[in-house]
Amino acid sequence: MCEVCLILVEDKIIRAYFGSQTKIPDTPERWEIIWEHRQEITEIAHSHPGDWLDFSPEDLTTMEAVEAGIGKEFTWSIVTQTGFRSRQGGRDIRRCGAPWWVGLLRRLSYAGSGHGEGSPGAADFSPAAKGVMSAERMGIHDEGLLADRSPGQPSD
Numbered sequence: 001m002c003e004v005c006l007i008l009v010e011d012k013i014i015r016a017y018f019g020s021q022t023k024i025p026d027t028p029e030r031w032e033i034i035w036e037h038r039q040e041i042t043e044i045a046h047s048h049p050g051d052w053l054d055f056s057p058e059d060l061t062t063m064e065a066v067e068a069g070i071g072k073e074f075t076w077s078i079v080t081q082t083g084f085r086s087r088q089g090g091r092d093i094r095r096c097g098a099p100w101w102v103g104l105l106r107r108l109s110y111a112g113s114g115h116g117e118g119s120p121g122a123a124d125f126s127p128a129a130k131g132v133m134s135a136e137r138m139g140i141h142d143e144g145l146l147a148d149r150s151p152g153q154p155s156d
Contacts, residue, residue, distance in 0.1 A: 004108045005046040007033060011099050014041070016108065021049055023058075038070045043086075045077035045101070047109035053083035063087075079105045 003019040007030075015033050017024055024046060034041065044066075048056075055063070055078060063076050075093070077086040084098050 001047075001049055001110050002108075003047050003049070004105055005030075005044065006101060006105055007037070007041060008043040008045065008101065009037070009040045010042055011101065013101060013104075018108075034066065034070070038072060041074060043075040043077060045079060045105060047079045047105055049080075051080045051082055053078060053080050053085050055085075055087065079109070081106065081110055 001021050003022065003024045005017040005019070005024045006013050007015040007017075014037060015030070017027070017030055019025055034044075046059075048054075055076070059076070059078075063074075067073055073089050075086050075088045077084065079102050084095075084102055086093050086095055
């Protein structure tokens with residue numbers, strides 16, 4: 001298992017970040033992406049180990065800091081092996097069904113641990129593959145993904 005963070009615009013992934021079993025390290029590149037796409041980003045989601053379906057103290061302070069710095073509320077979500085929780089404006093929100101990317105996030109997080117849903121592309125992911133990966137490099141070809149853009153490259 002490795003924690004994975006997805007930065008989303010509606011139901012499209014613009015970035016995926018990979019961490020260790022217990023955290024996703026802060027990187028300047030992730031904060032640059034959040035800042036550059038602040039008007040577009042609608043949601044930031046990440047996985048938690050096991051079935052721990054709650055926002056950690058670190059999650060809460062990060063959420064507050066990002067929203068205060070950006071001046072915009074996002075939807076924040078946690079995905080576990082069996083659960084899915086979202087929060088907006090400091091309150092948990094109900095969602096009708098899980099977006100398509102919840103299954104992908106589970107595969108990326110739990111592949112190889114005996115708990116993932118598994119897929120041919122999942123073998124390309126390992127906890128050693130930390131950092132940012134484009135959709136192409138992840139082996140994902142879906143109309144739900146935005147093209148991988150370098151920082152500073154204009155949005156579509």
